[in-house]
Amino acid sequence: MSLPAERTFPRPDPSLVERAHAALVDVLSAGQVRRDDATRERYARDESDSGVYPPDLVVFPEDTAQVSAVFRTCQALGVPFTPCGARSGKSGGSLPLRGGVSVSLERMNRILSVSAEDLTAVLQPGVITGDLMKAVEAQGLFYPPDPNSWEMCTMGGNVAENAGGPRALKYGVTRDYVIGLEWVLPSGEVLRVGRRTLKGVAGYDLVGLFVGSEGTLGVATEITVQLLPLPRHVKTALAVFDSVHTAARAITAVLAAGILPRTLELIDDTALRAVRNRGFAFPPGAGSAVIIEVDGHGEEGVFAELVQLGEVCERHGASEVLVAQDESQREKLWAARRQVSPALRALKPHKISEDIAVPRSRIPEVIRALKAMGEELGLLVATYGHAGDGNLHANLLYDGPHQRALVERGIQRMLEITVSVGGTITGEHGVGHAKREYLALEQSEGLLEFQRNLKLFFDPQGLLNPEKIFPASRRS
Amino acid sequence: MSLPAERTFPRPDPSLVERAHAALVDVLSAGQVRRDDATRERYARDESDSGVYPPDLVVFPEDTAQVSAVFRTCQALGVPFTPCGARSGKSGGSLPLRGGVSVSLERMNRILSVSAEDLTAVLQPGVITGDLMKAVEAQGLFYPPDPNSWEMCTMGGNVAENAGGPRALKYGVTRDYVIGLEWVLPSGEVLRVGRRTLKGVAGYDLVGLFVGSEGTLGVATEITVQLLPLPRHVKTALAVFDSVHTAARAITAVLAAGILPRTLELIDDTALRAVRNRGFAFPPGAGSAVIIEVDGHGEEGVFAELVQLGEVCERHGASEVLVAQDESQREKLWAARRQVSPALRALKPHKISEDIAVPRSRIPEVIRALKAMGEELGLLVATYGHAGDGNLHANLLYDGPHQRALVERGIQRMLEITVSVGGTITGEHGVGHAKREYLALEQSEGLLEFQRNLKLFFDPQGLLNPEKIFPASRRS
Incomplete structure (x- = not known):
């Protein structure tokens, strides 16, 4: 943000x-x-x-x-x-x-159907994402996208923002699961787009365009998603490193090892300092940590994969690899991860978090550059999040509004660093209002202008969700 | 077609x-x-x-x-x-x-880069799909979409048509792998759309719209795809059934068993009769067959999953389940599958194949309805293909042009049956020229008109790839 x-x-x-x-x-x-x-x-x-x-x-x-x-x-x-x-x-x-x-759309909150045979569900936009997850899990099915806010966010919002989450590394994001939409255009016209089948290529992929359009091209009034069989076994480990730089290099090695974990989450030194003594006992000397989670249908296979990835971490500098022995240990690990954001807020009164995403080979370099930028500006930088898919939550911590100019420079530099390595200013949160003025760092004026015109094709008066995504045209 | x-x-x-x-x-x-x-x-x-x-x-x-x-x-x-x-x-x-x-675009045929660390490749549109597959496999990587024509088709064509293939059941189709495009609009303007990162939601998902636009909204001049680690083990089995109806019900049961095979291919009675004595010895009494393929990283786990799915088939009426013991047996099985299309051509001089896709729970009913339709019209119907994802290749076999009127009625009925169960007239081949007059069976006039207008937004003179996808407007 x-x-x-x-x-x-x-x-x-x-x-x-x-x-x-x-x-x-x-x-x-x-x-x-x-x-x-x-x-x-x-x-x-x-x-x-x-x-x-x-x-x-x-x-x-x-x-x-x-x-x-x-x-x-x-x-x-x-x-x-x-x-x-x-x-x-x-x-x-x-x-x-x-x-x-x-x-x-909150009153349109019914799950209309779940089909185990078709591996699909049909639902209204006001359904809470967590309620959908639970409803399908009860039938042995799996809706993978897991935005951090899954207990409160709605599926309509997930569709609008193309929400992601930690499991995106293996399972992808909302757009990978939405196959059909009932969609109300800005004009009020109602279209049924997409399909009810796993495959289908009839006409333009308007579902692809609408998912992630941030409420500017219309709104979903019914959503059809595809589901997966629920993986029977999930195993989680914590790899501990002396520094975030060692951890970042190990993440690259894990990704090159040929096994796709379902999550690969990084906690840097600042974030680790913040969550220490908040329920999970990180080993002394830990300067950074990586949470690795593997899932599948056979317990032994899943365990073997986790062990193999743990060994990769050890070969790449992990001082320790702790495997959660049961569900309660696993839950403790994730509780620590969820504590990162609130705990950082306790370190400093203010926090700005940017959900940048970078090519995964560039993670070590980006973390290094962000730390250096923080030191230069005198701002505390904490980087954590979905490092496995390159989607880092890069945070600037600061004391108060008097540092506004400094923080603005920090954000600008952070996003410039991101774009300079081929990254994007938003991995999963969207541009909306918060990042509108930064989109031109990443996208050419030609591309911005094309998208502004596409918005006008949908909404000639510009009345639906105005002032979002695209900075004001330089041409006008 | x-x-x-x-x-x-x-x-x-x-x-x-x-x-x-x-x-x-x-x-x-x-x-x-x-x-x-x-x-x-x-x-x-x-x-x-x-x-x-x-x-x-x-x-x-x-x-x-x-x-x-x-x-x-x-x-x-x-x-x-x-x-x-x-x-x-x-x-x-x-x-x-x-x-x-x-x-x-055939002269623009270079693979520009393959990154094992980023799990991405960048290539020109004229690259043969099979060449990309081989290039990434050499680095332990996997580009999953496998259209039947992979040895000759180009990636630019795959992007234009959003090509699928047998592995789509587990791994999805072209659009699930394309993350960035250099795109030439009908006007000649060049845009870079999408990203080089696994995740990214900056601006509209134009990549989503462009993939599958069948060469009517512009053309890709550079394609960035994401890759997966190459699964180390693949196991294949053939389940034999007395009839296609038993086989279709077993497919539904396999999908509900909680394990996602990478392919699940059906061969019906007519197709089986055609390929009998063409290299693979189907057991006597076989009226239909299903090829099941499972992949993963641990050999034992993969084998255990295949055995489990074989048992599901046996519980649902399979008379025999043969597991390929080595690569040569596996290759024989697939050779038989690839023989289906040419072998059907040998049964009758002419063949029309429709790549319909239906919700998977409706497969048994659809196969039954297609057979009944064939009997009623006096046409031979053969159904085979990617039944696991509901994408059936439904074929009408006939003797010659004198049966044209009959065949046209057959196609119309086939597509009507498909749409009546919530299916689509094209699972992976596209609408193009061949199915243009049938799209109105599936999509409302409002949706068609919206898409025609979207095409005009891109190409006001309608010069790029004219007369494709959408039937002429009833309003004009």
Whole structure:
């Protein structure tokens, strides 16, 4: 996420809001349209810490026809409208920057079907990701994408942001599982795109385009996902290293060993210092740690693979490799990993986290460059996260708003380093509001302009989720 | 593919062709622009058997700038242009229906890099898929998509068609591996889209939209793919059943057993009769067969999984399960599978194959309905292929052109049955020219119209690969 910088954007005038309210009460019902301060305040923020932008109205459609009617109403009146789910996003994708109408999909929260034979599930966008996971696991099935917020985030939001998670290394991200969508275009037109089969290539892959479009090209009102058989065995190990540089080189070696772990998570020295004494006893002298998790159907095979990867770590400088002997040890390890983000907040009052992704061979170099940058600027840098797929959470820790200029320089440098090695400024959180001004570091003006025009093809008035993803055109 | 029906389309007049020739020789060189009859004839057809459509000119650009220059020249003159690779497509995607310029990417055929550390490869579109497979295998890496034509088809064609193959069941299709593209838009503008990292969500997923766009939204001039570690062990078994109906039910049971084989191929009674006595000795009484292949890193684990799936087959009516004991037995099994298509051609002079895909639970019902349809119409029906992912190759065998009307009814019925169970008219071959008139069976007029407009957003004059995918608008 980027530094909170509350820019102001033009908002609809009160008389237009009044007309929108009347029109929306008309197409929905009074109980589905809210404009009290408490509700507006609640829908004004998300998990990106990138500002407070209250909508003028919040609506709660309960079916596809209502979503469509809301979109048509907003288009007819010229009122901005922004879809939202659990507002757990990290890039401000659901913030109604220009006010107007927040369209909450949270009441459309039913799992419509789960088929063990077809390995598919059909669900509404307000379904909590964790509820889907549990529902399919009960049938021996597996929905792999596991964003950190899985206990609260919604599948509609996962589709909008193309959410990832630690298991992406082996299993991919949301777009690898979504095969069909019922989709409401900005105009209010409803399309059924994609398929219900594992394979299918009829027409353009609009599902591919819509997943990850960050609520700017329309919204999913029904989602069909494919599932996998649930792996029967999962084994987890912790490899301990003297420094993050040794750990980073070992990660590269593990990836080259020919076995794909399901997760490969890095905790650097700063992060390790933060989580020490928070439930998991890291060995003394540990300067960095890597969590390796392997899964599969045969217990012995899974164990053998983990041992093999542990040996690779030892050959590449691990001082110790601890294998979780049971589920409670495994849970302790992951609890430590989940503690990293809050624990870092305890080190310093403020934290900015960038979810950069880099080619995996460049991880050691990037970690080195980020540390050097931090030392030069006098900022604490902590790097942790999904190192196995190159998706690092690179954090700047700082004391307060007086360091704003310094932190802004730090973010800029961090993203420049990332792009210079062929990386991307966002591995899984999206651009949204938070990274909009940085996208030009990665993408050419020609590509940005092409995407702005594509957005206009979908939404000629630019009313759906305005001011997102693309920086203002230099050509205009 | 559909029945050969050589429709005629308007073509550029000779003076325009003359001007295009002069302009193209100017931006390329004389040796890169051909208009002799032998060349035009060679580029007039593909593997879809859906007609002979000679281009007026064939050009052979050698780098991205030349591709761009060719596109700009054609746009400026208003000449249709159609990209092609190895012309091994099954849906007529590379046929220059309106004549004009065939743009062959075959000279851009270099693998630019393979990185074992990053698990990526960067290559030009003219690279033969099999050459990429071999190049990465030499480094212990794996490019999984395996279209049947892998020994001749090009990666550019695979990207255009989103090619699949038997291994798609476990490993997915081309779009699951392409992460970045250098892409020439119909206007000639060159964009770099996507990323070089495993994860990345910056901007719209244009890679998702471009893969499978069948050469109608532009062409790839550079392709970045992600790779996997090469599985060390592959084990193959043949399960024999008395009838295709028993086999189809066993496939459903195998999929529900919680282990994902890498392939699960069905051979029905007609297909089995055709390949009998062609190198592989199917047991007497065999009415249908299923080839199961499992892969992984531990030999014992892989073998245990195969045995377990064999037992599932036996519990569901397999009369015999034969496990290939070595590579030569395994190769014999696959040779029999590859013989199916040519062997069916020997049963009857003519064959139409539709690559339908259906939800996997509906396979038994679909096979039953197709057989009944064949009996009703008096046509021989053979169904085989990638049953594990629901992608069946459903064939109509017939004697000659006098049966055309009957065969057309058969195709229509076949696709109607497919769509009625939630299936798609094309699992991996694309719509192209061959299935264009059938797409409306599956997609609503609203969706078709939206896609036609999207095509016009990319290509306002409709010059790139015209007359493909979408049936003519009913609204115009």
